[in-house]
Amino acid sequence: MAGPKASTAASKPASSAVDPNAIHSLWKAYNDTTPSRLKLIDSFLVFLMLSGIAQFLYCILITNFPFNAFLAGFGSCVGQFVLTASLRTQVNPENRGEFKDVSPERAFADFALGSIVLHFFVFNFLG
Amino acid sequence: MFRIWRVLLLILSLAILSYARSSTGNSLLVVLDPSLSKDNYSIFFKGLEEQGYELTFRAPKDVTPAIIQDGIASFAHVILFTPETKTYAKDIVPQALVDLLSKNTNVIFALGSKQTPLTSLASEFSLILPPPGTPLISHFPERDTPATVVPIPVSFPSPALTSGLSPVWYSGIPFALGNNPLLVPFLNAPSESFAADTTEDSGADAIVDAAERGGEGLWAGKDMSVVTGFQTIDGGRALFVGGIELFSDEFAKKEVTKGVKSGNAQFARDVAAWTFQESLVLRVDGSTHHKVNETQPGDKYTTNDHVVYSTHISKYNPTTCTWEPFSGLTDMQLEFTMLDPHIRTSLPPVQGKPGEYSVTFRIPDRHGVFKFVVDYKRKGWTHLHSSTTVPVVPPRHDEYPRFLSAAWPYYVGAISTSAGFVIFSVLWLAGDDRGSRRRKGAKAE
Amino acid sequence: MRLLCCLPLLAAAAATVHASALTIQNARFTISSSDATQLRSEQLSLDSTSLPSLSLGSTDTLKLTFQVVEKDGGKGVQPHQTFLRFEANGEEGVQPVRVTSGGKAKFELNMAKPPTSLPPTSTSPVQVSLLLGSYKHSPASLPLFSLSIPPSAPVSPDSFAPLPEITHTFRPEQKVPPKFVSAVFSAIVIAPWVVLLGLWSTLRYSTPHLFSPHVLPFVSSLAAFEGLLLWYWIDLKLGQVLLYGALLGLVTVLTGKQALGAAGDWRVGKKQS
Numbered sequence: 001m002a003g004p005k006a007s008t009a010a011s012k013p014a015s016s017a018v019d020p021n022a023i024h025s026l027w028k029a030y031n032d033t034t035p036s037r038l039k040l041i042d043s044f045l046v047f048l049m050l051s052g053i054a055q056f057l058y059c060i061l062i063t064n065f066p067f068n069a070f071l072a073g074f075g076s077c078v079g080q081f082v083l084t085a086s087l088r089t090q091v092n093p094e095n096r097g098e099f100k101d102v103s104p105e106r107a108f109a110d111f112a113l114g115s116i117v118l119h120f121f122v123f124n125f126l127g
Numbered sequence: 128m129f130r131i132w133r134v135l136l137l138i139l140s141l142a143i144l145s146y147a148r149s150s151t152g153n154s155l156l157v158v159l160d161p162s163l164s165k166d167n168y169s170i171f172f173k174g175l176e177e178q179g180y181e182l183t184f185r186a187p188k189d190v191t192p193a194i195i196q197d198g199i200a201s202f203a204h205v206i207l208f209t210p211e212t213k214t215y216a217k218d219i220v221p222q223a224l225v226d227l228l229s230k231n232t233n234v235i236f237a238l239g240s241k242q243t244p245l246t247s248l249a250s251e252f253s254l255i256l257p258p259p260g261t262p263l264i265s266h267f268p269e270r271d272t273p274a275t276v277v278p279i280p281v282s283f284p285s286p287a288l289t290s291g292l293s294p295v296w297y298s299g300i301p302f303a304l305g306n307n308p309l310l311v312p313f314l315n316a317p318s319e320s321f322a323a324d325t326t327e328d329s330g331a332d333a334i335v336d337a338a339e340r341g342g343e344g345l346w347a348g349k350d351m352s353v354v355t356g357f358q359t360i361d362g363g364r365a366l367f368v369g370g371i372e373l374f375s376d377e378f379a380k381k382e383v384t385k386g387v388k389s390g391n392a393q394f395a396r397d398v399a400a401w402t403f404q405e406s407l408v409l410r411v412d413g414s415t416h417h418k419v420n421e422t423q424p425g426d427k428y429t430t431n432d433h434v435v436y437s438t439h440i441s442k443y444n445p446t447t448c449t450w451e452p453f454s455g456l457t458d459m460q461l462e463f464t465m466l467d468p469h470i471r472t473s474l475p476p477v478q479g480k481p482g483e484y485s486v487t488f489r490i491p492d493r494h495g496v497f498k499f500v501v502d503y504k505r506k507g508w509t510h511l512h513s514s515t516t517v518p519v520v521p522p523r524h525d526e527y528p529r530f531l532s533a534a535w536p537y538y539v540g541a542i543s544t545s546a547g548f549v550i551f552s553v554l555w556l557a558g559d560d561r562g563s564r565r566r567k568g569a570k571a572e
Numbered sequence: 573m574r575l576l577c578c579l580p581l582l583a584a585a586a587a588t589v590h591a592s593a594l595t596i597q598n599a600r601f602t603i604s605s606s607d608a609t610q611l612r613s614e615q616l617s618l619d620s621t622s623l624p625s626l627s628l629g630s631t632d633t634l635k636l637t638f639q640v641v642e643k644d645g646g647k648g649v650q651p652h653q654t655f656l657r658f659e660a661n662g663e664e665g666v667q668p669v670r671v672t673s674g675g676k677a678k679f680e681l682n683m684a685k686p687p688t689s690l691p692p693t694s695t696s697p698v699q700v701s702l703l704l705g706s707y708k709h710s711p712a713s714l715p716l717f718s719l720s721i722p723p724s725a726p727v728s729p730d731s732f733a734p735l736p737e738i739t740h741t742f743r744p745e746q747k748v749p750p751k752f753v754s755a756v757f758s759a760i761v762i763a764p765w766v767v768l769l770g771l772w773s774t775l776r777y778s779t780p781h782l783f784s785p786h787v788l789p790f791v792s793s794l795a796a797f798e799g800l801l802l803w804y805w806i807d808l809k810l811g812q813v814l815l816y817g818a819l820l821g822l823v824t825v826l827t828g829k830q831a832l833g834a835a836g837d838w839r840v841g842k843k844q845s
Contacts, residue, residue, distance in 0.1 A: 036558075036775045036776060036777045037555075037558060037777075039771075039775050039777075040551070040554060040555065040558065040772065040775060040777060041551075042771075043767075043768055043771035043772050043775070044547060044551050044768065046764075046767060046768070046771065047547060047764045047765070047767060047768035047771075048544065048547070048764075050763070050764035050767060051540050051543055051544065051761050051762075051764045052540075054536070054540070054757065054760045054761040054763070054764070055536055055537060055540045055761055057757075057760075058536045058537075058757040058760075058761070062533075062749045062753055062754075062757065063533050063746075063747065063748070063749050065531075065533055065534075065746045065747070065748075066531060066533065066534050066746075069531075069534035069537040069538065070534075070537050072537060072541055073534075073536065073537030073538070073539075073540035073541045073761075074537070074540070076540065076541045076544040076545070077540060077544055080544050080547070080548060084551075103836060104835075104839070105832040105833075105835050105836045105839075106832075108552075108555065108556075108832065108835075109828060109832055112552060112794060112828065115548050116794075116797050116798075116801075119541075119544075119545050119548070119797075119798060119801050120801055120804075120813075120817070122541050122544075122545075122801075123541065123801045123802065123804055123805040124804075124810075126534075126537065126538065126541055126805055127527065127529060127534070264653075265705070266652065266653055266705025266706060266707075266711040267703075267705065267711045267713065268711070269710050269711055274705075274707065308730065308731045308732045318657065318659075318664060318666075319653075319655075319657075319703050319705065319711070319713065321653065321655070321666070323652075325652070326707070327652070327707060328649075328650060328651055328652045328706050328707050328708060329650070330652060331650055331651060331652050331653070331654065331671060332670065334652075334653070334668055335668045335669070335670045338667075338668045345666060345668060345689075347655065347666040347668075348657070348664050348665070348666040349664050350664060431742070458734045460734055460735060460737075462738075468738050469738070469740050470738055470739065470740050471735060471736070471737050471738040472737060472738075472739075473734075473737070489740075489742070491740040491742070492740075492742050492743055493740075504732050505732055506730075506732055531748065532748060532749075532751045532754045533746075533748045533749055533754055534754075535754040535755065535757070535758045536754060536757040536758045536760070536761045538758075539758040539761045539762055540761045542802065543761065543762060543764075543765065545798045545801070545802070546798070547765075547768065548794075548798070549791070549794055549795045549798050552791055552794050553782070553791045554772070554777070554779060556781065556787045556790065556791060556831060556835060557779035557780070557781045557782040557784070557787055557791075558777055558778065558779050558780075558781075
């Protein structure tokens, strides 16, 4: 996940060893420093990842037939994840310098258009 | 009064004309060597005339009537009763005779023991003739005829021959048959017979010498044929007879055993009937194909379709001169081919539908241009060939099964992503920017 | 009348009946192996009702000697036709045998170099008989023995016989898992909604513009778009969805412009205040 890593980059070097304390402080730092709008996005990303994993498991464990349906279902999760992640990078205030010309509204318009096109292909392919 | 007679005569002649037995025509040219008398074969020729054939006689050196006029065969059938003729008029050459056969004209060749153009032509038809001057000899059974006049039992089970024929008197040469499937043997030499040119017991050594010399070996035993047909790929039929005496009145009247007439007359009629395409003549009337539960033929089929293929076969009936539906073929096969046959299945007759043969099969799961091929070739019978091209296509994109239970999780996944997107968009647009603004402001300071 | 007719015929037939029949005597066969050791040697008797059975290996040699004689008198003669006939499964082969003028004959069959006259054989034995034919004597056909020899190479079948059937091997049908399993996994795929809603509910996230006239048309058109795509999946054709999509797209662009413009204003406005 790109979100938490980017937003907690500052506090990360302090805890190189993996121990419950470090994870806890990481979580705390994320909770405190991340705007709720980005948390909204992060939750959605988690949701997408989980449903993608569930479909992948079904494909591996039970059946990959019809394969086009798997590609459509799994691809919708992955594609939506990518689009959402790029929305997150563009609206993240910390990246303001990088995306000077892209307003959050423009980023959302791109996101919406991309999603509609993605879903068109997904349903086209779902069979 | 005269007019009425004329009309009656015309009707009568028309009736005779329509009485032609052959499926290909009733004009028959008999090329008869001057050394042979027409009267010696009167039973055979009369029989043909009674059947409705119009016989025209000609000597081999006569110029008219030509056998081929302007590239068109002048006669439907030709009999070459010229076993010892060495020179012919210039229209009768081996090439012209082969031409005749390829024009669906039927020819009877009577061979002799001398070397003639016909004997060399016979070897082109996969007949292996003995050296000149070696007739068929049999000392069995003990009888009062010369050893070269042999009674031959008709043991070959050919559907063209009347069953239960008496033995046939034969005098002439035997020939070995090459490995050619187009040959149709009708009468084979007896087991005890052989070809030899000696007329004394002291000739025994010569026979052994000839056999040991190798080459073609000895012409002996029941693998030798004396009357053999040949059906060309195009359907023209030829008949090779090793001795013309088979057709003679003398042999037809001669008794084989006391009180039992020989089978010559009937045998000659049967083999002539086969040669002149009266018997064992089949044709394909038509073939159709359609999907199961449909009646219209499809212009293309989808892989895995179940398809019905049917064909209709008729057999020529020489007694009524009509084509009649024929259901007697039990070993017909249908091939469904794309380069190679993908399916070969038997095409059985349909019960209760005369002449109809039908089979239902599942089209392979390979797409491409396929052909329904019926290629029926059996010795003696007309070759049947029927080929129908039909494209086989994969299912169209909307012909696959949909909403499968196996794909439920994927459907659910796609729909849930879409729903998630809408709800996320609502929340995103409905939310305000305060939090981020505040934090951003703090950072800027 | 009929009888009178037949009489001369009968007389003629009687006159031509040959003086004496032919037979053989001192018939003897010897089977030896390739290294010349004698395996079996016996006198052949024509009178016995059952024919002797002989067996030859692939390198053995059969030697047959006999003398052709007149049945009455026993004088040795050389007939016109002295053929050995091999018969197996309807196939036939004829082998002429050289006979001296005294009637003595010798025949050798070497299985290492079988003569071409030997018919194609399978496992069943070959029936061997002797054919004697002559211009002066009555003919004779004498069964000699049955001979078991190694089977020859199979002959190629008639090319005009029915061909072997060909069936197409279809790809196996796709296995469909039990509906229950699919249903369970569908539930698992839906399950992340619990996580999503749970996470969102923990956020302190206010939605003041939820029913704002600026935002509502846009989110409605986005939802309509998703509905259209779902409808497309269930029923619509591509052409239809492109047409409806183009119309809806136009509406969405307008509503989107308005909504995002408003959002921008709120953002900028809040910042300025």
